[in-house]
Amino acid sequence: MAKVTIALPSPHPAQQTILDRASRYNIVAAGESFGKTTLGIEVLLASAKGALNARAPVAWFAADDKSLIEDRRRILRLIDPLIKRRINARRVELSSGVFIDFYSLATVPDVLDQYGVIVVDDACRVERLLDFWEDQVLPALKTHKGTAWVFSNAYGRRNQFYKLWKMGQGDPEWSTWQLASYTNPHLEQDAEFWTRHDTAAEPERLQRFEAEFLEVAVEFSDEQRVLRPGETFLQWCERLEADGLKVDGIAFTLSDRPAMRFIYGLIPSTVEDAFDRVDVIMKCTQVGFTVMEMLAMIYLALRFAPAKIGMFMPGRDGAAGKSSIRFMPVVRTIPAVHQLMVEDSNGRRGGEGNVMVRVMGQSRFHFLWTTGKTSTESNPMDVVSFDEVQEMEIAAMEKTRERMSASALRYTLMGSTANWPDKDIHFWYKKGTQHQFHTRCPHCEQRQVLDEHFPDCIGYDPEAPRVNPRERDAGMKGEYRYRCHRCNGWIDDPQDGEWIAKEPDAAIRSVHFPQFLSPTISPRAIIEAYREADDMKNFFNRKLGKPYNDPSQVPISLAIMNKCAEAGMAAGLVWKRNGRGVFMGLDQMGSFIVAVLKERMPDGRQAVVHLEYIFIAPTKEDPDASPWRRCDELMEQFGVVICVVETLPNYDSAKSFARRHDGKVFLAGYGNMDGEMLAWGDAPKLSVSERRTDEELRDRYTVRLDQYKCMQVSMARFTNGLCLFPDPDGLVQDVLEKGKWLKSAVCKEYAFFHFTRTALVALEDKEEKKFKRKVVKVGIDPHTSYANMLCDVAWARAHGTGTFLLPDLAPHLPKGEVGEHVSAIGGMSSALAAAEVALASTCGRCQNRDPMTGICSEILMMTKETSPGCIGFLEKVS
Secondary structure (H helix, E strand, O other): OOOOOOOOOOOOHHHHHHHHOOOOEEEEEEOOOOOHHHHHHHHHHHOOOOOOOOOOOEEEEEOOHHHHHHHHHHHHHHOHHHEEEEOOOOEEEEOOOOEEEEEEOOOOOOOOOOOOEEEEOOHHHOOOHHHHHHHHHHHHOOOOOOEEEEEEOOOOOOOHHHHHHHHOOOOOOEEEEEEOHHHOHHHOOOHHHHHHHHHOOHHHHHHHHOOOOOOOOOOOOHHHHHOOOOOOHHHHHHHHHHOOOEEOOEEOOOOOOHHHHHHHOOOOOOHHHHOOOEEEEEEOOOOOHHHHHHHHHHHHHHHOOOOEEEEEEOOHHHHHHHHHHHHHHHHHOOHHHHHHHHEOOOOOEOOOOOOOEEEEOOEEEEEEEOOOHHHHHOOOOOEEEEEOHHHOOHHHHHHHHHHHOOOOOOEEEEEEEOOOOOOHHHHHHHOEOOEEEEEEOOOOOOEEOHHHHOOOOEEEEEEEEOOOHHHHHOOOEEEEEEEOOOOOOEEOOOOOEEEEEOOOOOOEEEEEEOHHHOOOOOHHHHHHHHHHOOOHHHHHHHHHOOOOOOOOOOOOOHHHHHHHHHHHHHOOOOOOOOOOOEEEEEEEEOOEEEEEEEEEOOOOOEEEEEEEEEEOOOOOOOOOOOHHHHHHHHHHHOOEEEEEEEOOOOHHHHHHHHHHOOOOEEEEEEOOOOOOOEEEOOOOOOOHHHHOOOOOOOOOOEEEEOHHHHHHHHHHHHHOOOEEOOOOOOOEEEEEEOOEEEEEEHHHHHHHHHHOOEEEEEEEEOOOOEEEEEEEEOOOOOHHHHHHHHHHHHHHHOOOOOOOOOOOOOOOOOOOOOOHHHHOOOOHHHHHHHHHHHHOOEHHHEOOEOOOOOEEOOOOEEOOOOOEOOOOOOEOOO
């Protein structure tokens, strides 16, 4: 028979000492990387009663299924030439006829065979180890007078491995050992081992590497083994960079981004630092926030396992795309993290999880969105991140953060390109520390925030070599460079400086990050984008990372409103407490309603005669208290002829109010109008379904609006001076602000402010390849703007029901001669002049008609130039 040779690892001196002094029962406590499993394999195969030297079966016991798979593969690889057959997953037969059995102590049978050698590895993780020893190991060694070896790390004095180790001391049939990791001489040159050793805290070092039995064991999860002890997020990312992490196929690096390191340093590494913390990044585009956010969430899931992580996007599609397209590719490039995701605690491989829910070890990631009630209010969370905040409502974000109310962490990270002032990400940024990067001028040492001096912070240097390598190699000169606003000196490193907070005592940490701090975006790219921009808001948001109010999108300014007030006071307008023939608009929000009331001036312009901010909530004394009571009073006080009220959110209350004032109150809703501006519910033209509906069941007094068009016309009345106000300081009311009652000049402090926070925006829908128009609330909910718009809808109702038949004028006839006998009639000359003016009062000569669109702001309909003027005719001033 041919001789077969196998090679087993040679024991190092400390291992050999244990082998030389072995007894029947051997308990070995040794530090991490000592070589416990290697020594166990040596005993199983090559000891006096091992599989290679005796005829009795031998057995290997691993702590769990995962360890068993790894140990079994390692042993079988060593003895592969000697294997006769693999009987099943548990038993292997050698060519000598000896059996080797493999067991996981997670599923050990009640009765064992008889063995010559039993090896138990990683025994500290075996539940009820002493029972297993007494009831199964010792009886299984009787027939062959076998030996037992038990190996493990130290794991505290309350663990049964420690008790087994103590049992063996002083008994001649037992040998017990306690050896530190570095008794293995092969570790002397292992830099990674010594890094783990040197960065470990004292208790951890004693347990892991000195094999000391502490009074209370230090626990290490799989997640904690991915991170080094005490390793911060920044340190972990630096290690990932060194290990070759790639994102989107590009090597990840922070080495050329010193300004970004500050942001990475914000991510907490302790429960104390994370608790109830909010970090806000208001940024430009293309600076890697999404990558940072994903790495941060992975780190927090590892550091604080078990943790529930909620990663929120504005919409469902964005959440799904982030999970599949951005998150998983990053996870796959970090092998230890990916292994935690695809393997369970027993080493069984599975999938990567559902697109919306992914499990990593003990932690769970939920990819969610802020636009649905279920998404914002369901599962509890420990950590929440918000990406693309510019498309989120502040109220939805606050509701989402309530998911963390029961958590011991409650950490929030949010980041986004800037959008509108005082809205979305800028709202949160202003609540925080407002860190800005102050770049150092190398010439005068001045620290400066470059974006505060844009565009003057970029200048052209005709002698500077080009940034483009090809142009530079060709000897081309002339380049844009950053420069100091104080001394005009050139600044070539905008990241040379420091972060300084405007509000250092704020609880929220907020950071502004412009493209000036990106090593990949040149001053030339920024200044050329500025000069070529046809959308300045887009430039400020995406390049400078700053909010921007585009005058073309926010049509109203305080200057415009002050002019409306000045004209009103010049015309003698005053605030009124009652009136007749008044129009009213109501914007409702729970126990809060805003009312705008207008009447017609003799020249056809609008006069705002009353504004009211109504705060009435039910109380114990008056459980039926409601702001609608006050609305009833306003209807009577001002003799309101037409009132339009927003249907939602309190539909039942609004409908009851409308029924109490049948025919005078219309419920307003918004929708696609197919080119129309509004449609009244009592108009004769009804849909088929409406005609089949019983009259009592159908809301007759309703109006359906195109919100954008109606708001556009309403705002235009201010810019055209067609809606006037009395003294804005002259109307003082009690208002409820953040739970406190305050005296306020509501016209100036609320109404005018609301008008300046209403934007008319055309957003490009890239999927449908067209622009969609919408009204945007800038920073606040401008209730007065909506109440004013609804009042204007009521105003338009006074001139018809939405169906107008405006005939063309007959062709102008030549002006006839007036005979002497006619002109001699008393008053005839003035009467004829008035008639001539009346005949000339066509829509084309009216201030209310937009010559570009043909839309009349008075009746909110499209008219022809030759259509006869209505009661709202207001002649253009030549």
